[in-house]
Amino acid sequence: MWPLIRGTLSGIVGYMVGALIATLTTTSTFSGEFALVLGFVFGLLGWLFGIGMWNAWGREWVGLTPKTEKAEGWRRYLRFNTDHKVIGAQYLVTMLIVFLLAGLVAMAMRAELASPGQNLFTADVYNKVMSMHGILMIAVAVAGILGAFGNYLVPLMIGADDMAFPRINALGYWMVPPVAIALLAAPLVGSFDAGWTAYPPLSVLNGDGQVLFNVAVIAFGLSSILGGLNIVATVITMRAPGMTWSKLPIFVWAAFAASILSLTVTQFFAASLIMILLDRIAGTTWFGAPGGGTALLYEHVFWFYSHPAVYIMVLPGMGVILEIISHFSRKPLFAYKAVVVSFLSIAGIGSVVWAHHMFTSGMAQNLEGPFMALTEAVSIPTGVIFLAAVGTLWRGKLWFQTPLLLAFFWIFQFLIGGITGVFLADFVTDLSLHDTYFVVAHFHYTIVGGSIFALMAGTFYWFPKVTGRMYNEKLGKIFATWFFVFFQLTFIPLFWVGLNGMNRRVATYQDNLGGVNRFASMMAMIMGLSFVLFVVNLLWSAKFGPVAPANPWNARTLEWQVSSPPPEHNFPSPPSVDGGPYDYGVVGAPTHLREVADPVG
Amino acid sequence: MKKDIVNATLLWIVLSILGWILVLNWNIFPPALAREARIVDDAFNLLTVLAVPVFTFVVAILIYAAFRFRSPGGLEDGPPIQDTGRILTAWLVVTIALAGGILINPGFVGMSEVRGEGGADVVIGVTGQRWSWTISYPNGVDVTSYTGELVLPVDQRIQFDITSLDPDVIHSFWIPAFRIKKDAVPGRITQMFITPTETGTFAEDPNVRVQCAELCGQGHAQMSMKVRVVEQAEFDAYLDEILAEGG
Amino acid sequence: MTTSAEPIQHGAGPSRQRRINQLGLWLFFASETFLFGAFISSRFITSQTSTPEDLNQALALALTIVLLLSSISAYLAETANAHDDHRGFRIYTVATITLGALFLGGVALEWKEALEYFPPGTIYGTAFFSLVGLHAFHVLTGLIALAVILFLGKEGRFGSKDSWPVEGVIKYWHFVDLAWVIIYPTLYLF
Secondary structure (H helix, E strand, C coil): CHHHHHHHHHHHHHHHHHHHHHHHHCCCCCCCHHHHHHHHHHHHHHHHHHHHHHHHHHHHHCCCCCCCCCCCHHHHHHCCCCCHHHHHHHHHHHHHHHHHHHHHHHHHHHHHHCCCCCCCCCHHHHHHHHHHHHHHHHHHHHHHHHHHHHHHHHHHHHCCCCCCCHHHHHHHHHCHHHHHHHHHHHHHHCCCCCCCCCCCCHHHHCCCHHHHHHHHHHHHHHHHHHHHHHHHHHHHHCCCCCCCHHHCCHHHHHHHHHHHHHHHCHHHHHHHHHHHHHHHHHCCCCCCHHHCCCHHHHHHHHHHHHHHHHHHHHHHHHHHHHHHHHHHHCCCCCCHHHHHHHHHHHHHHHCCCHHHHHCCCCCCHHHHHHHHHHHHHCHHHHHHHHHHHHHHHCCCCECCCHHHHHHHHHHHHHHHHHHHHHHHHCHHHHHHHCCEHHHHHHHHHHHHHHHHHHHHHHHHHHHHHHHCECCCHHHHHHHHHHHHHHHHHHHHHHHHHHHCCCECCCCCCCHHHHHHHHHHHHHHHHHHHHHHHHHHHHHHHHHHCCECCCCCCCCCCHHHHCCCCCCCCCCCCCEEECCCCCCCCCCCCCCCEEEECCCCC | CHHHHHHHHHHHHHHHHHHHHHHHHCCCCCCCCEHHHHHHHHHHHHHHHHHHHHHHHHHHHHHHHHHHCECCCCCCCCCCCCCHHHHHHHHHHHHHHHHHHHHHHHHHHHHHHHHCCCCCCEEEEEEEECCEEEEECCCCCEEECCCCCEEEECCCCEEEEEEECCCCCCEEEECCCCCCEEEECECCCEEEEECECCCEECCCCCCCEEEECCCCCCCCCCCEEEEEEECHHHHHHHHHHHHHCCC | CCCCCCCCCCCCCHHHHHHHHHHHHHHHHHHHHHHHHHHHHHHHHHHCCCCCCCCCHHHHHHHHHHHHHHHHHHHHHHHHHHCCCHHHHHHHHHHHHHHHHHHHHHHHHHHHHHHHHCCCCCHHHHHHHHHHHHHHHHHHHHHHHHHHHHHHHHHCCCCCCCCHHHHHHHHHHHHHHHHHHHHHHHHHHC
16 A cells, blocks of 8 residues: 555645645646646656556666565555556556546436436536536546456467566556546536536636646556557567467457547547647637637647547457457368458557548538548448458357357447437538437447447456456346347437437427336446446456466467466466467367467577 | 348348338338428438348348357357358458448548539528527528527528637538538628428428527527528518518 | 568567567557648648748758757667767767757747747748647657757667667657658748
């Protein structure tokens, strides 16, 4: 616990120092906007150094020898630990907690929307609650799979002993708690009510809480950039002998493609949020029309990140699902190379489609056609992912455990998300559907379907590896089915209300939509309840579940060839790789893990 | 092997036919009071009809696989894959054709239809501000959403010159019964063309209203205005009336 | 960058770590390029290529030259360190820091003038202060990093046997200079 206390204390001191500097050097008050910014920056640094970065790293910069603080058991997780497996587990638990929290916020939203008038919240409070739900869930989707499984599994799957930059990895994780705290503390200074998209001029004119949103999300972006950098560098440089590019497990490819995106385009989100801060605090006029700026600039810069961000969320999800499908169908992954090309082209094309979010924005008309064409082009590589999924399932020997069940559900939901996406890519239909509940339903299918269901599937699939114990299969299947069924019942009706005149981000709506909304709200509550099963299953099984063997799924990839949980440096001695990761049923195929090299050599 | 393909294909066809029957018979849209609304609804329907077989193809395989290809234990391996290249090529050809097809129609065809041609019969100014709309009629009279309604003549091509107060925030001018919307951006004038084809009022259907569609703060949900589409003569009378009221 | 089919051996020595570090640094530069790219493209979106008449062209040119000279001295410092010339390393690093500080001083002077002619509330001022500020912040971090390697290297700790910290910092300094080489025409020459 000591590092946490130390980090908290130095974080508070850092905050005070930053806010004080701002108060003394400018006209900002101690709780003013500039004080919030400087306070957060210094507080973040204080927290990071306090939690262990000073001992593990900072001492080197002043010529001292770094100190490693050893700990055993659960205490390993509460400190600056550079073991990628610890960091993966830290991300997984943190993101699941944030997910459950943001889910509770969603339940509150559905309670408000259960009837047309104002019930639970004022319109003002609703906007703040909605914005909170949005940004927390975005964070979970961005860092859930990539942070948890990316960190835990990429080194294991490629036969490395750790990530390329273990300390940067730990730094990236420990930036997350202050981000969550700043977002959750924003209501103390007026909260933020501009949605997670934070469009100016609204986000320039609203309450001080917006400033905390901006600095927190910029910090989160930095964490995401560092995480992406680490995964890219790890995959390029840390592969075991024999682990050629064409033998990489598909999840590693997916994480690699998503990491390239998060390494690069995230900077545009940071830039757009910095511009808002400059407009608010430094008096610039990027988005202020009176000074000659334009709000459309924000939409371009913001969506240049935030559309590819969808692929940062979904690509790792695709990787997890294809991984599970191959192992549980006992068949080689269908069209492996085409899938790899598709991942990379989704990342590539996905970076140049952003303005389809702006068909109604009044941007230059000659941009509309090209962006529609590029957007629809993304459906081609995405289609290959579906082909690979069903092609692998076809005539496989399907072992219906919870992960495979969730993978089936994933395919179904992401299919609906993808198909409804075409309606939003089409110029004409988008003019009608843009900013309506159709979009809300669509992106919940895409992101819950594409990312959260994969996060759940992965959690069950790798649970034995991480905890060394088996989860309860029956409870897992009941949870998966429950979540899936009530997800459909919640969100299918929302497509309809979107078509029938209900726009996004409203606390009240027209009376004629009351019945359908009440139905959706009730279904949402029941869906929310399914997570009691999820939590109970995982917590109980982690403590009392039957002990897991090294390879309960009889899978070929490297992470299953070491003990559950894996030893501290992953492999007893450097591994080397022979056959492919998915050569199930291939006559005469050598094992994926050839041999652990002579420990002495 | 052959039997599986035949069965799954049958399942696909049955599901597709069921899907088409459903799609061709549903009426999920609110009243369409404008030329543009029909273009949007037609495009939506066309996309849905094309989406049905894509959706049912994947679903048919999922259902078939879930029932036919079960195997307990995870020990037995599946058969080796054959013909990856040919299936992949066929799949790519079909998906590229589909994507290309919808890009042309409803994509570009719809785009040029909905934009329409030529000038406007009536020009109406729209200004958004937190949290109301101000309508500037051609006779120079302004009406706000606090007190008035938006009255439009039927069968006339109407040009909306849309903007937001400066400084204010982005709003979006949307009439669900007409389907299409356009943002009101501070410091800019955006244009939207609509040709109402049927008369109608908010009292008849709540979709005959102006609704702000871009989050603009606490009054966002209530930033709406009743719309009334009337015959030309009635529209002229309305203009005289608001002028006489001393606008 | 290793993209060959045959991956690197495990447990190899410091040369492998050095390659990993180099790759990491280049990835970081790629990421930073996007940050600068966002601001540079925004400058063109909001104010196209217009520049006010009151720009102090002479000062900007002088600053550019100072920064370019600092790149040369940084290069010399790196080379000296690689050849275990500790004295040369110290002299050239001090020169680089001095030139960098001179640059920051010039920026301060420039800002003082700019506040009069095109304050942040104007559209050119917005781009000017944002971009120059973003770059100056990078120069500042570069100066701190240079100061750290100067301080750590005073006993001749780096040299050819442990040249990576010096190499990394100097590469970063070059990157910051390169960013200015793009920002300078963006703000002054169009």
